Amino acid sequence: MNTLTLPDIAAQISAHQQALDSVGMQDIALPINLAGQRINTRADVGVSLDDGDARGIHMSRLYLALQALEHDALSPATLQQLLDQFLDSHQGLSEQASIQLRGEALLSRPALISPLTGWKSYPFEIRAHQNSLEGYVELQTEVAYSSTCPCSAALTRQLIQQRFIEDFANQALDHTKLLAWLGSPQGIVATPHSQRSYAILQVRLHKECVELPLVELIDVAERALGTAVQTAVKRADEQAFALANGQNLMFCEDAARRLHSALREQSAFSAFHLRVVHAESLHAHDAVAVSRWNWNQS
Structure with a gap:
């Protein structure tokens, strides 16, 4: 019988004696439960290596801890528990832990007038960070809309x-x-140009927040903009969309201000950073506007 102990190279003394800001893994395939659905995500995880004498961390402990996210609905609390487990499994080595999840949520969206519905894909990212004193959870998503100049x-x-x-x-x-x-081309000789546009929204959640409000964030943004891109439509829906565009004329500055005001009214967010991009149909370049609240102070 082989009685030799398996070598633990990570436990050896480092020859360089240098602490590292973060060590871990990226692009881990991981299914999660969010917004009432099972979503395939990619996860980046890591912990700091604060003991400069240690050669490395225990990556398998991080990987195995991720399995907890496969079963329960994802929430700030489950992320907090996961990061606490990361740190507990690296006592003496690490003082900070983080995770980032990337995926796409499919949401059923109704047409404007007709009874039709269709599916829209919303990319999202979730970032959580924890150290010995405090932690935070951030949520990011992207909303597509139409903007008429x-x-x-x-x-x-x-x-x-x-x-x-x-x-x-x-x-x-x-x-x-x-x-x-x-009603003729002879009379209506010109039409204003519009373009598909995007709002990238990053919000930091209040510590009292018990859920990850992905759908709520999307709904707030689409209501504020008024011209979210559609899925299945009939002619009546297309006409209603044209009317919505005509009643919601927007420069990128207008869109950014609308979103800023709407996000400020949400009690779940302690800070946010937003960026709108109007993919110009007139110019060969895009128009961009950025707004933030409490972001640098967080």
Whole structure:
């Protein structure tokens, strides 16, 4: 019988005697339960190596601890417990622990008018950090929407006014003829440009927050913007979407301010950082606006 003890190379003394900010693993396949569904994610995990004499950490302990997230619904509490386990399993070696999860949530979204529904994919990231004194949990997601340029809309209206003057100058207005003109390419000679746009939202959760409000964050953003991209639509839905775009003209600055105001009203968030990107259809570059609240102070 072989009675030799298996070697533990990680427990050996380091030849360099240098502490490290973080050591761990990235891109670990991990299923989680979030927003009422099973989601495949990729996880990055790590702990600090504060003992400069130690050669390495026990990575298998981090990997095995992740199994707890496969069964229970993901929450700030379960993330806290996981990071505490990371640190407990590395007593004397590590004082800080972190995890980052990346995935996509599929949410069923209704059409604007018709009874149709369809699925939309929302990429998200969850980041949690813990040390001996405090910890935090952050949630990030991306929301796609349509933005119609206010300047383009104003220039379009002016062109239509000019064409109206040209076509009806010194004429008595006939209701039937005018209605036909308004419904024809001859009358509506221009349309404002719009583009698919994106809002990247990062929020830090209050310590009292008991859930990960991914769906709530998405809903808040889409209500504030008013023109979230659609899934299944009929013509009535497409017309309603055109109306929503016309009533929600937005520069990137407007979108950022709307989102800032909406997030400030949410009691679950202690800080946030948002970035909106309008993928311009007029220019070859994108328009970008950034806003934050308490982010640098957190």
